[in-house]
Amino acid sequence: MGIARNYVYNVTLTIMNLLIPFVTTPYITRVLDPEGIGSVAFTASIVQYFVLLATLGIDLYGTRELAVLKNNPREFQQAFWNIFFTKLITFCISFGLFFAFIAFYRTTYMPLFLIQSISIVNALIDITFLYSSLEDFKSITIRGIVVRIIGVGLLFTLVKKPSDFYIYAVINVATGTLGNIWMWLKKPKELEIVKPELKQIKEHLLGSLKLFIPLLAIQVYVVLDKTMVGILSNESEVAYYDMSQRLVKMALGLVTAIGPVMIPRMSNILAQEREEEKTRYVKNVFEFVTYSSVIIIVLIVTTMQDFVPIFFGSKFLKVKELIIYVSPIILFISWSNLFGMQIMVPMKKEKYLTISVLSGAIVNFTMNMILIPKYKALGAVIGTVVAEFIVTFVQMILTHKIVNLKSLYSGVWKHFLSGLLVLLFLMVLRKINFGSVGRILMELLIGAVLYILLEWLLKTDINNIILKKIHAIFVGVFK
DSSP: OOOOHHHHHHHHHHHHHHHHHHHHHHHHHHHHHHHHHHHHHHHHHHHHHHHHHHHTTTTHHHHHHHHHTTTOHHHHHHHHHHHHHHHHHHHHHHHHHHHHHHHHSSTHHHHHHHTTTTTHHHHHOEEEEEEHHHTHHHHHHHHHHHHHHHHHHHHHHHHSSSHHHHHHHHHHHHHHHHHHHHHHTTTTTOOOOOOOOHHHHHHHHHHHHHHHHHHHHHHHHHTHHHHHHHHHHHHHHHHHHHHHHHHHHHHHHHHTTHHHHHHHHHHEEEEEEHHHHHHHHHHHHHHHHHHHHHHHHHHHHHHHHHHHHHHHHHGGTTHHHHHHHHHHHHHHHHHIIIIIIIIITTTTTTHHHHHHHHHHHOOOHHHHHHHHHHHHHHHHHHHHHHHHHHHHHHHHHHHTTOOOOOOHHHHHHHHHHHHHHHHHHHHHTTTTTHHHHHHHHHHHHHHHHHHHHHHHTTTTTHHHHHHHHHHHHHHHHOO
16 A cells, blocks of 8 residues: 555544544533643553553564565464564563552552553553554554544543543543454454464564663653653643643644654565665655644744634633744654654664663753753743754764765755744734634634745745645546
């Protein structure tokens, strides 16, 4: 299946992930209190460490390894079950440690911790890595859309008052379980269970462990932020930080949706030593993520003043400045997703990935300790932005012999110039009183059109490719 079609499937799921919070978040922030939302986010951040231990990098490792074997059905079948039984071992260890943790950590959060523990079970039964390795993003997309629609229905039906944050937590984890069960029922019949091979399980365990260290470090500055804000500040600040991250990550998903599509394809290309094809893919992906990130950041910066009060309500006005300050991570994560997940992982450069994310984790933890006590959620935001920049910078240094950075960055100035001009124009335009909703729509429409026009004038390759794709779609629809 083609890269473009898989990207469309992944973007479709991403858009669904983007649209659903647009429906549910205003409802949640008005029905539940910041303390309740913060408690759910805080306990989820703690449980996420056990989820990470349960997967141990196996999902990413499994996608890469199975992608290489997909043309050999017998070896593919054996490898899948060996990888799954490897995950079963790590799950048992993680689940045991979790219950030891809650047995000693007596707290009022106990009911929430028990609810959130379902996420650890979900980590075991999640076989998305199977479908990713087969490049079957259609099934992944359908699963995602169905469970999210079910989740929305349950949310509006069952969450009615501030004390219902327990129900809110159950819905979050239970819909994941439903989706994972559906993927097992749809599993290819050729993958009938086979006897595990202990030698292979040991190899998979060691292989996934190499990916576990960088993934653990990533979690330090993705999840630990919420944990540290909860410990060094309060539940309300966790909620503010969580909401700002949630909105920016939704926008980021539109850009990084190319990542899961490229990992199995790059693994297959590298296995067959198709160097010229690898160079072309890297160049095109870099241009696309840079082009997309710049305009998304500009639109976030210009629209949040009006958007946050409408979307989140009066109790979450602090989110407005947090979103603006954290928006640069869209560009940094887009680049690090390319260098780290799409280049280092398929090329089995786990050591490089580990060095880069450990650097970011150390910077993030240090800055959090210094800034959160004084600046609360804003301190965590600053730490996150600096950490993501450090990760990207280190990855660029480590991959300079693998990819031609000079060639990649030669045209970046055009995207930055286009973005800056659009930003300045929209800031002037904001002085015209259109009303909040009208101004948001105007900024989104005019900003996007002006950006595309400026990119056309600057003759950027990616803009021309996108315009040709749009033209082909319109010709196909209206032909």
